[in-house]
Amino acid sequence: MARIGVFVCHCGENISATVDVKKVAEAASRIPGVAHSVEYKYMCSDPGQQMIRNAIREKNLTGVVVAACSPRMHEPTFRRACAEAGLNPFLCEMANIREHCSWVHEKSEATTHKAFDIVRTLVAKVKRNKALLPIKVPVTKTALVLGGGIAGIQASLDIANSGHKVILVEKEPSIGGHMSQLSETFPTLDCSQCILTPRMVEVAQHPNITLHSYSELESMDGFIGNFKVRIRKKARSLDEKLCTGCGLCVQKCPSKKISSEFDAGLGLRPAIYVPFPQAVPNKPVIDREHCTYYRTGKCRLCEKICPTQAIRFDQEDEIIEADIGAVVVATGFDIKHGDFFPEYGYGKYKDVIDGLQFERLASASGPTLGEIRRPSDGQVPQTVVFVACAGSRDPAKGIEYCSKICCMYTAKHAMLYKHKVHHGKPFVFYMDIRAGGKMYEEFVRRAMEEDGVQYIRSRVSRIYERGGKLVVKGADTLLGSRPLEIEADLVVLATAGVAQAGAEQLAQRLHVSFDAHKFYAEAHPKLRPVETNTAGIFLAGACQAPKDIPESVAQASGAAAKVAILFSQSELVREPLIAVVDRQAPPLYSSCVGCFLCQPSCPYQAIEKEEIRDRDGQLIKTIAKVNPGLCQGCGTCVALCRTKSIDIQGFSHEQVYAEVLALLNRGEDNV
Amino acid sequence: MSDFNPKIVAFVCNWCTYAGADLTGTSRMKYSPQVSIIRFPCTGRIDFMLLLKAFASGADGIIVSGCHPNDCHYSSGNFHARRRWIVFRSLLDFLGIDVRRVRFSWVSAAEGAKWAQLVNETAEQIRLLGPFKRYHQLRGLGVE
Numbered sequence: 001m002a003r004i005g006v007f008v009c010h011c012g013e014n015i016s017a018t019v020d021v022k023k024v025a026e027a028a029s030r031i032p033g034v035a036h037s038v039e040y041k042y043m044c045s046d047p048g049q050q051m052i053r054n055a056i057r058e059k060n061l062t063g064v065v066v067a068a069c070s071p072r073m074h075e076p077t078f079r080r081a082c083a084e085a086g087l088n089p090f091l092c093e094m095a096n097i098r099e100h101c102s103w104v105h106e107k108s109e110a111t112t113h114k115a116f117d118i119v120r121t122l123v124a125k126v127k128r129n130k131a132l133l134p135i136k137v138p139v140t141k142t143a144l145v146l147g148g149g150i151a152g153i154q155a156s157l158d159i160a161n162s163g164h165k166v167i168l169v170e171k172e173p174s175i176g177g178h179m180s181q182l183s184e185t186f187p188t189l190d191c192s193q194c195i196l197t198p199r200m201v202e203v204a205q206h207p208n209i210t211l212h213s214y215s216e217l218e219s220m221d222g223f224i225g226n227f228k229v230r231i232r233k234k235a236r237s238l239d240e241k242l243c244t245g246c247g248l249c250v251q252k253c254p255s256k257k258i259s260s261e262f263d264a265g266l267g268l269r270p271a272i273y274v275p276f277p278q279a280v281p282n283k284p285v286i287d288r289e290h291c292t293y294y295r296t297g298k299c300r301l302c303e304k305i306c307p308t309q310a311i312r313f314d315q316e317d318e319i320i321e322a323d324i325g326a327v328v329v330a331t332g333f334d335i336k337h338g339d340f341f342p343e344y345g346y347g348k349y350k351d352v353i354d355g356l357q358f359e360r361l362a363s364a365s366g367p368t369l370g371e372i373r374r375p376s377d378g379q380v381p382q383t384v385v386f387v388a389c390a391g392s393r394d395p396a397k398g399i400e401y402c403s404k405i406c407c408m409y410t411a412k413h414a415m416l417y418k419h420k421v422h423h424g425k426p427f428v429f430y431m432d433i434r435a436g437g438k439m440y441e442e443f444v445r446r447a448m449e450e451d452g453v454q455y456i457r458s459r460v461s462r463i464y465e466r467g468g469k470l471v472v473k474g475a476d477t478l479l480g481s482r483p484l485e486i487e488a489d490l491v492v493l494a495t496a497g498v499a500q501a502g503a504e505q506l507a508q509r510l511h512v513s514f515d516a517h518k519f520y521a522e523a524h525p526k527l528r529p530v531e532t533n534t535a536g537i538f539l540a541g542a543c544q545a546p547k548d549i550p551e552s553v554a555q556a557s558g559a560a561a562k563v564a565i566l567f568s569q570s571e572l573v574r575e576p577l578i579a580v581v582d583r584q585a586p587p588l589y590s591s592c593v594g595c596f597l598c599q600p601s602c603p604y605q606a607i608e609k610e611e612i613r614d615r616d617g618q619l620i621k622t623i624a625k626v627n628p629g630l631c632q633g634c635g636t637c638v639a640l641c642r643t644k645s646i647d648i649q650g651f652s653h654e655q656v657y658a659e660v661l662a663l664l665n666r667g668e669d670n671v
Numbered sequence: 672m673s674d675f676n677p678k679i680v681a682f683v684c685n686w687c688t689y690a691g692a693d694l695t696g697t698s699r700m701k702y703s704p705q706v707s708i709i710r711f712p713c714t715g716r717i718d719f720m721l722l723l724k725a726f727a728s729g730a731d732g733i734i735v736s737g738c739h740p741n742d743c744h745y746s747s748g749n750f751h752a753r754r755r756w757i758v759f760r761s762l763l764d765f766l767g768i769d770v771r772r773v774r775f776s777w778v779s780a781a782e783g784a785k786w787a788q789l790v791n792e793t794a795e796q797i798r799l800l801g802p803f804k805r806y807h808q809l810r811g812l813g814v815e
Binding site for chain 1 (some may be wrong): 676678680681685686687689690692693695696697699700701702704705707708709710711712713715716717718719721724725727728730741742743744745746748751755779780781782787
């Protein structure tokens with residue numbers, strides 16, 4: 001006879017405000033098989049867990065149901081408490097009466113009744129739970145870092161310095177990411193490249209780091225500690241081993257008028273190019289779309305002049321396979337481009353640019369060598385308008401969130417402009433100034449007070465051209481919404497930070513979830529900010545949400561620490577919630593008839609064939625067998641099996657049918 | 672029909688819809704209390720015989736929901752569920768069950784509001800359809 005303990009939690013008032021917890025505990029005590037039923041203010045607290053441990057020992061419980069929050073929140077907590085009291089942790093279940101009941105319904109009898117229904121359902125399930133032993137799997141101590149921006153660089157260096165191997169994959173020809181494009185960084189105004197490029201070189205030289213630039217993740221299989229990845233190394237059209245990076249080909253290439261991605265479209269580059277002089281690796285790549293040879297079949301000038309004969313026009317993409325134990329996703333962000341702002345003339349007027357383009361104008365390595373000259377005619381602009389929140393915090397544009405970095409970089413832009421054009425007039429249109437961060441508020445104050453940047457609290461309704469000037473229309477909301485117009489020579493839009501274009505496809509390859517804006521979802525917004533819901537995959541930087549450099553670096557180090565923790569164990573313990581094929585005594589041996597319909601349904605190739613032989617070696621039958629190392633416990637084979645010969649531990653047929661019956665008050669256990 | 676409180680069983684996957692329903696809770700959105708959730712690892716695990724069992728046991732409506740196509744935690748479980756649903760749907764008429772009593776949907780972990788809406792819509796639909804009694808008379812005949 002089962003001896004189940006039911007522990008109903010008030011969760012402070014989170015549950016007890018709408019659910020009559022006393023009634024639920026009292027009604028649960030009458031369910032056949034329930035030997036103990038109590039309620040308490042905080043079950044997850046230490047005294048709460050102690051109650052459970054004591055009850056297990058004193059009442060000799062065979063199963064525990066904790067009616068509290070979501071199992072996604074505290075199942076590990078309570079299972080651990082049970083294990084400490086000597087009860088197999090898999091004999092503990094949680095009845096979710098908070099997220100699925102008390103928080104979503106008004107205080108009423110129906111709500112209390114539903115809470116009890118949930119408890120009764122889980123009691124019926126837990127009676128059929130079986131004691132399970134965890135599965136141990138080995139760990140491959142190599143990390144894959146996706147993205148070579150500052151977050152990926154930091155994560156790679158930290159993991160590599162803790163003594164583990166790292167494979168760093170960057171889709172662009174060079175690592176560096178957005179940070180390498182920046183001129184100077186807030187709030188210290190130190191030059192971005194000066195602090196970044198030494199790190200890039202460190203990555204290239206680190207004995208524990210293998211860098212695959214101009215590469216992308218093709219596919220990933222497996223599970224925590226045992227991922228198998230395929231990396232597509234795109235054809236650079238040259239032999240990287242032979243190339244010395246002398247740059248002769250880049251100088252001589254005849255097609256030179258290609259818009260430079262690195263200069264955000266403001267500069268030009270040849271068809272064979274290195275994105276920027278400090279690139280790592282400093283080896284060129286041929287842009288096959290624009291190269292004369294690939295377009296017309298003629299030219300091959302670079303091949304002729306290359307001193308080491310490194311050019312390979314016939315090179316093909318290469319697939320590299322690797323075994324990986326953990327993944328850090330640091331694929332970064334993008335900013336909104338294109339026809340997103342027709343009312344601002346963005347894309348129509350050459351002198352309406354975005355923040356990243358201004359960074360290039362202000363950068364000493366940029367197309368104007370650091371002089372602020374507007375793109376249309378190369379003149380130094382006398383009046384510059386900076387528009388903060390261009391797209392951010394704007395539900396009408398579909399972006400409700402704050403892009404976080406724009407307030408600070410706009411202040412920086414205005415400041416840099418003023419430092420370079422002393423007589424110039426910078427205006428900033430803003431909604432609110434969000435300068436939370438060490439020395440951030442002081443920085444914005446400095447822009448206003450020392451550099452005389454004019455801040456106008458207004459949104460911009462329209463930008464249009466009039467007599468060679470860009471008219472910016474707004475209304476000063478601090479002066480009674482007085483309409484105002486400013487004639488500017490250059491307009492800089494702090495466009496919203498958004499997820500990378502391929503974020504969704506990558507998420508699907510990695511099986512990680514993302515939010516409504518395609519930013520990757522962390523496992524818990526407060527307590528597990530660097531983990532994803534997929535074990536062994538961690539997040540760093542702006543792929544999770546817009547972030548500035550210090551935050552990205554901090555999160556990258558956090559993710560690296562998580563990887564190091566994982567790699568500090570020689571084997572991992574996995575939950576045994578996996579499928580098993582029925583085995584029984586002769587003469588049947590197994591109810592499996594060997595149709596193997598389950599085999600193609602398994603996404604993990606975990607189903608193998610097993611031959612059952614008698615003692616003379618005569619084949620009796622061939623049946624399915626689940627490889628416990630590969631099975632991830634999705635249960636697709638279970639629902640598919642015609643003879644119901646496969647069952648899944650933790651969600652067995654017996655358990656789920658009992659749940660349905662109990663929920664509908666039709667089981668043998670009903671009150 | 673105003674005093675009719677439908678019984679709706681929701682079969683959901685652990686990774687998307689269960690988490691989505693958790694989000695509905697953490698966002699404190701309100702929905703109809705007539706639905707109860709049963710957690711599965713994946714919609715691919717859901718044996719559609721369970722739906723019949725639920726109807727036979729007194730359910731008036733059923734929700735099946737998991738990850739959106741291509742977002743399955745196990746990469747393909749939700750496609751198996753969808754295929755099964757397509758076949759099962761054509762069987763419902765034969766079984767004497769109004770197809771509107773079963774709601775097949777995708778709710779991701781980020782769609783707390785969608786979950787509340789789905790439940791409310793389904794509850795409303797089932798309220799209009801009334802109680803499902805067809806199988807009750809079979810009880811005691813050993814058929815259920």
